[in-house]
Amino acid sequence: MTLKIYNSLTRKKEDFKPVEKGKIKMYVCGMTVYSDAHIGHARTYFAFDIIRRYFEYKGFKVTYVQNITDVDDKIIAAANREGVDPLEYSKKFTTKCLDDLDHLGIRRADLYPKASETIDDMIKLTEEIIKKGYGYESDGDVYFSVEKFTEYGKLSGQKLDDLMSGVRIDPEDKKHNPFDFALWKSSKPGEPSWASPWGRGRPGWHIECSAMSSKFLGLPFDIHGGGMDLRFPHHENEIAQAEAATGKEFARYWIHIGLLTINGEKMSKSIGNIVNVKDLLSRWEPEVVRFFFAQAHYRSPPDFSEKALENSKKGLDRIYRIKEKLEECIAKKEKSSEDANKEFDEAISEFKSSFESAMDDDFNTPQAVSSIFDFVNTGNRFFEKVKNPNSNICKKAHDTFIKLGNILTLFQDEKKDYGKIHDDILKQLRKFASSYTTDVEGKTIEDVIDLLLEAREEARNKKDWNTADSIRNNLDRLGFEIQDTAEGPVWRKKMI
RNA sequence: GGGCGGAUAACAAAGGGGCUAUGUGGCGGACUGCAGAUCCGCAUACGAGGGUUCAAAUCCCUCUCCGCCCUCCA
Incomplete structure (x- = not known):
């Protein structure tokens, strides 16, 4: 199967062909680092993480x-x-921001x-733009002349x-055209600045991405890529600079x-819902x-809410249950060859494709x-039906689960840790x-739960349902799900 | 105003001429002391109006509504 990618430049899904066989070079606009990383950053960078992982899964060397924007008006102000x-x-x-994303x-x-470490390249690129006639100096600033670049607007589909039309011209403006943008800005006192052919100053925002991407990727x-908001003018300008x-x-x-939106609203500082x-x-x-992010397509705007997360949590828990069943099955080392095993084997291949x-x-x-989820349902039916699930088949299912899950960064936990x-x-x-049993101090979570389950079994034998249910409810409240099975009570840690 | 993208069941969210999407929730049943999990079954859809077609949620036209960008916000 060929990989199809929706290309914002052509507004079409296209068959993907790399510039160089077997290799992918990707550049994503990074954060402007002046406050903590927020959920919008997370959504975007997680989406690109999946894209990168899928390329790797397909065998590409990625x-x-x-980039990190570490020179910027907002940073200076803050x-x-x-x-x-x-x-x-x-x-x-x-x-801090990178740590936040690590934790996710x-x-x-x-x-x-970092922008601050790539200034020389930006100056060189700016010089080149001026030399080719696409840029001009104006009172210590350098601007890109959008009129000179005839393809300006090709990314955002605007002419x-x-x-x-509708733009007011500011006569005080140093620009020739209101859509001209700064390649280099002269610095004011108290701002970080670097020496340049146009005097001390600092680079404009757009130039850093043109410079860094071409420097490190060719x-x-x-x-x-980047967030949808960067399509215009940022990415439009990057194209103009680099190609000019x-x-x-x-x-x-x-x-x-x-x-991403939050409870249906745009996330913004003014609304205060970041x-x-x-x-x-x-x-x-x-x-x-x-998992919440993975459930929305990368081009759609997901709506974040506690309810949506709750929903994701439950779905994820459902998936983990089957994974745990597969693990139990593997541990049993069963070699049966009931027909259902073969059917399940086929379902694994269908899942993968x-x-x-x-x-x-x-x-x-x-x-x-x-x-x-289709596979989860098939698996549940399989375990419902077959008496002795074959461990090798379970192993194969489990491997497939882990391998595909890895693309989405899901289901990789060997055992749920308690965080x-x-x-x-x-x-x-x-x-x-301590109200049901003794000697709980110094015991591990597993030991305490076992003691509680023993106490509960005693109560159940005496048909003391109040006590039994109370223990079960309390455990459930703390995130431990108790199930009474034919082989006795079992517990598992739920998603939190 | 210009550009881009949407409207799918209670909610979320894919799909995109004929084929159960999926998840959460709801209802009924099996199992259970009761639950839970799981299984079986059920219900509720494609913004509105036209058109094309044997067949439209899907294609075309018109309309309504919504979001984003045009402010150095991922």
């Missing part, structure tokens, strides 16, 4: 570059407010070039004439991620958040997830356990 050096300030938030389980890019490269300066094609496929990754992770397991064709179709993760709430849960567990 080079993934994501740093000045706190009375610290802007570059120190952005350095601190670079670490988003794999890091191969390279994070310069259309853009011009032109043309395969994938360029080099005469080469810039990027082949443009991928834009749909912007959700930080840190806050999010104090309430939800990272995997639940990732439907998952792949979903991903091949413009990284359709919701459809891939749907194929996972950071471990201590608190154990404390509560011991507290209520």
